Amino acid sequence: MNLTEKLADFVVNLRYEDIPAPVIETQKKSVLDALGITYGASGLGDGCAELLDTAIEGAADGKPEGTVIGGAVRLPAVWAAFANAAMAHSLDFGDTQMHAVVHSNASTFPAALAAAEKRGNVSGKEFLTALVVGSETACRIALGVHSDLEGRGFYMPPIYTSFGATAAVGRLMGLNRQELVDAFSLNLCQTTCSAELMNNADTWVRSIREAFAAKNALLSCMMASRGVKGFMDPLQGKYGFYHAYAGQAGDEEAVLEGLGSHFEAGELYFKLWPSCAGTHPVIRLLRELLEQEALDWREIKEVHVTTSVRNRMLMEPLKVRCRPDTSIVAKFSIPYTGALALISGTVTLGDFSPERLRNADVLSLADRFTYEVREDWGKEEGMNTDVCVHMKNGQCFVRIFLDR
Numbered sequence: 001m002n003l004t005e006k007l008a009d010f011v012v013n014l015r016y017e018d019i020p021a022p023v024i025e026t027q028k029k030s031v032l033d034a035l036g037i038t039y040g041a042s043g044l045g046d047g048c049a050e051l052l053d054t055a056i057e058g059a060a061d062g063k064p065e066g067t068v069i070g071g072a073v074r075l076p077a078v079w080a081a082f083a084n085a086a087m088a089h090s091l092d093f094g095d096t097q098m099h100a101v102v103h104s105n106a107s108t109f110p111a112a113l114a115a116a117e118k119r120g121n122v123s124g125k126e127f128l129t130a131l132v133v134g135s136e137t138a139c140r141i142a143l144g145v146h147s148d149l150e151g152r153g154f155y156m157p158p159i160y161t162s163f164g165a166t167a168a169v170g171r172l173m174g175l176n177r178q179e180l181v182d183a184f185s186l187n188l189c190q191t192t193c194s195a196e197l198m199n200n201a202d203t204w205v206r207s208i209r210e211a212f213a214a215k216n217a218l219l220s221c222m223m224a225s226r227g228v229k230g231f232m233d234p235l236q237g238k239y240g241f242y243h244a245y246a247g248q249a250g251d252e253e254a255v256l257e258g259l260g261s262h263f264e265a266g267e268l269y270f271k272l273w274p275s276c277a278g279t280h281p282v283i284r285l286l287r288e289l290l291e292q293e294a295l296d297w298r299e300i301k302e303v304h305v306t307t308s309v310r311n312r313m314l315m316e317p318l319k320v321r322c323r324p325d326t327s328i329v330a331k332f333s334i335p336y337t338g339a340l341a342l343i344s345g346t347v348t349l350g351d352f353s354p355e356r357l358r359n360a361d362v363l364s365l366a367d368r369f370t371y372e373v374r375e376d377w378g379k380e381e382g383m384n385t386d387v388c389v390h391m392k393n394g395q396c397f398v399r400i401f402l403d404r
Helices: 003-013 021-044 048-059 077-088 108-119 124-143 157-173 177-188 195-199 210-225 241-246 252-256 277-293 310-314 318-322 327-331 334-344 360-366
Strands: 066-068 073-075 300-308 369-374 385-391 396-401
Touching (some): 003 124, 003 177, 021 077, 066 077, 066 108, 073 077, 077 108, 108 124, 108 210, 124 157, 124 252, 157 177, 157 210, 177 210, 277 300, 277 310, 277 385, 300 310, 300 334, 318 334, 327 334
């Protein structure tokens, strides 16, 4: 079997009884996490209301198969998945798989929920198994890439999760191995996300990006179930996923190592703060300093951050990151979230309100952040962070977070 077939075989044949109890518990927590975050985003997420309106219009009074969380409306499964996934990552509070660097349930849960409602009579065990194979698929495909692909123009998290969502939906729809390979092929023909979102402060794409992945997953599996043929190996083929996105073959050993015995889906990080996971090392380090040194933020002269290649986007362009004018830019800002941590000791959803974004104290401290990038900290060391706080009296406090 080729790589795609091996992954598809895992998705089709994994039994609930074969999944370790801690992995199931993690996925249960992910469901609760996703429900709360999606409901919150229905009123707070950038672009979510507009995508719900788009879904309602696109549904054209179609069959009410799936629930839109917080939307008081039911839509055809494809459009319900689209609307819910638009909200699933909007608050940037969802679970994260740090090893694979992916939000493995961001589109997987909304897509699986829509597929389960469309089918009906889905047990809790069936649903959790679908989430596990979906999350695992997204993580495993991501592990096959060892370089940051933003430089090639791709923003990878929703691209990886589109395959996870396809796996979860395919499992719930009862696709066989070949049909799932076809579904992965059809997803490949639809999925992408431009890294240009990192250069554009005004875009809502970072907020609502998972909508496309979830919708494509439903469409891909629906087509495959009707016999639409795909490619033999859409992942590792000569012009398949890895060659198209990474420019080389994927690391098949990394993708398959421990498949079925070790579950990446059981190693999710549930965020303590509603901002990009890349900001969390700085928040942690500065909170630690506050507790140990009782710093007065007013006496700080400069906060110098050394970050990785992957997380440089959280510092650049520096002027925009220091004074974000939208919540989504603020959530992807080390200076802004770091300033919040130093002033109030934490970061909350309320800190991304329009009023808080104009807070003079927070902006004044954010302006004192400087940075450098360690070019040898690539994807594997992506969360590595070094923080040096210089005080006006000449004192300097250093804290280091090493992920690898």
